[in-house]
Amino acid sequence: MTNKRRLQKLSPVAGIEVEGMDLASSLTSHGINQIKSWLDSYQIVVFRDQYLSREAQSRLTSSFGPLEEHKGLSGSGDITPSLHIIANIDSGGNPVRLDPSDHNLFWHIDKSYLSNPVQFSILHALETPKHGGDTQFANLYLAYNELEPKMKERLVGLRARYTRGASKMVGRDINTDIQYANDQNQQSTVSHPLIHTHPSTGRKLLFLDIHADHIEGQPQEQGLKLLKDLLEHATQEKFIYTHNWLQGDVVIWDNRCLLHRAIPNFAMTANRRILRRSLVRGFNPIQA
Ligand SMILES: [Fe+2]
Numbered sequence: 518m519t520n521k522r523r524l525q526k527l528s529p530v531a532g533i534e535v536e537g538m539d540l541a542s543s544l545t546s547h548g549i550n551q552i553k554s555w556l557d558s559y560q561i562v563v564f565r566d567q568y569l570s571r572e573a574q575s576r577l578t579s580s581f582g583p584l585e586e587h588k589g590l591s592g593s594g595d596i597t598p599s600l601h602i603i604a605n606i607d608s609g610g611n612p613v614r615l616d617p618s619d620h621n622l623f624w625h626i627d628k629s630y631l632s633n634p635v636q637f638s639i640l641h642a643l644e645t646p647k648h649g650g651d652t653q654f655a656n657l658y659l660a661y662n663e664l665e666p667k668m669k670e671r672l673v674g675l676r677a678r679y680t681r682g683a684s685k686m687v688g689r690d691i692n693t694d695i696q697y698a699n700d701q702n703q704q705s706t707v708s709h710p711l712i713h714t715h716p717s718t719g720r721k722l723l724f725l726d727i728h729a730d731h732i733e734g735q736p737q738e739q740g741l742k743l744l745k746d747l748l749e750h751a752t753q754e755k756f757i758y759t760h761n762w763l764q765g766d767v768v769i770w771d772n773r774c775l776l777h778r779a780i781p782n783f784a785m786t787a788n789r790r791i792l793r794r795s796l797v798r799g800f801n802p803i804q805a
Contacts, residue, residue: 524536531559540569540573541573556771560775561770562769564767567765567766574767587796599795603640603792605789613785622780626775629728630681630728632707633801637796639797640766642764644789645763649784651782654777655776657722658721674804675734676710677731677740679729680728715774731744759780
């Protein structure tokens with residue numbers, strides 16, 4: 518580590534800001550391992566004033582592992598480039614209101630519905646609103662730690678089923694949820710243990726998100742109720758770090774132990790919020 522490098526914790530929950538690293542230049546393996554080590558300790562690493570070209574962000578992301586592709590949920594279903602834009606703009610570049618059912622607005626783990634969810638996610642702020650447009654992160658280690666001992670015992674060995682469309686259940690009543698989940702689960706074969714052991718830190722965590730809609734071996738209604746209760750537990754204020762974006766930010770997080778969501782707390786029709794996202798291909802969740 519050079520003398521110029523400075524670290525600042527962003528919250529008691531998660532997050533560290535690092536000064537003195539230029540992500541646009543190729544990082545050495547020591548530099549990448551240093552970032553991975555910070556991710557193990559703080560789950561989120563924030564770099565300010567980085568202005569990365571697509572190539573530089575692609576190179577940075579590849580340093581952590583293979584890039585994950587992204588497939589749009591609506592439209593043609595075409596695979597989009599591994600680096601893609603998340604923004605509230607129309608085809609003319611004008612700011613527009615976000616679709617309130619956009620799953621980015623709900624607590625999720627990137628690509629939890631894949632057999633191997635994403636390991637690390639990277640967002641680079643190209644343009645930010647003057648106020649708001651935050652991203653929140655919830656620490657799933659803390660959520661596990663604060664479960665009642667009886668609940669920890671109850672969850673051992675349970676697996677949640679994931680479907681990509683499950684996020685569409687948000688805001689519906691539980692009976693509609695059950696019907697929807699039943700329909701979706703005719704197709705889904707992806708499940709993950711509710712309690713994980715993190716492959717790098719060895720710490721236990723609670724793993725679930727808005728795409729989980731079924732617990733294997735349990736009646737639909739019972740499983741769904743438990744999942745909703747657990748998600749509510751995991752997203753209490755005391756487990757959350759809120760990131761206020763500045764233009765030029767690069768935020769790297771460990772997708773294996775955090776939930777996240779975008780907050781539509783900005784004047785959407787007056788401000789463009791443009792983030793460039795890249796993802797590092799997945800991991801196989803380990804049963805605790
Ligand atoms: Fe996301």
